[in-house]
Amino acid sequence: MPDALRSVTTASNQAEAELICSRLLQEAGIHAIAQRNYGGPQMGGSGGRTVFVNAKDLERARQVLDTELPPFSDEELARLSEEAGREAAEG
Numbered sequence: 001m002p003d004a005l006r007s008v009t010t011a012s013n014q015a016e017a018e019l020i021c022s023r024l025l026q027e028a029g030i031h032a033i034a035q036r037n038y039g040g041p042q043m044g045g046s047g048g049r050t051v052f053v054n055a056k057d058l059e060r061a062r063q064v065l066d067t068e069l070p071p072f073s074d075e076e077l078a079r080l081s082e083e084a085g086r087e088a089a090e091g
Contacts, residue, residue: 003054015080
């Protein structure tokens with residue numbers, strides 16, 4: 001039986017959630033998923049997201065996210081936002 005998913009953090013939008021998921025995977029090999037808190041696909045990349053990890057990875061994920069890193073650059077957020085918009089339009 002697979003592990004239950006647990007909420008590790010929230011994000012303001014799809015781009016931020018994707019950056020968090022990417023960071024968890026790159027830094028700790030933790031797979032994460034993000035789910036929109038409200039609304040539907042018509043909202044595109046906007047709207048808050050909750051980021052989930054397997055219960056067995058929860059403490060390690062919290063440690064990774066608690067580590068201070070420089071904030072995401074505007075360019076990185078813009079790029080991810082554009083990618084999310086294209087994916088929403090295609091979906």
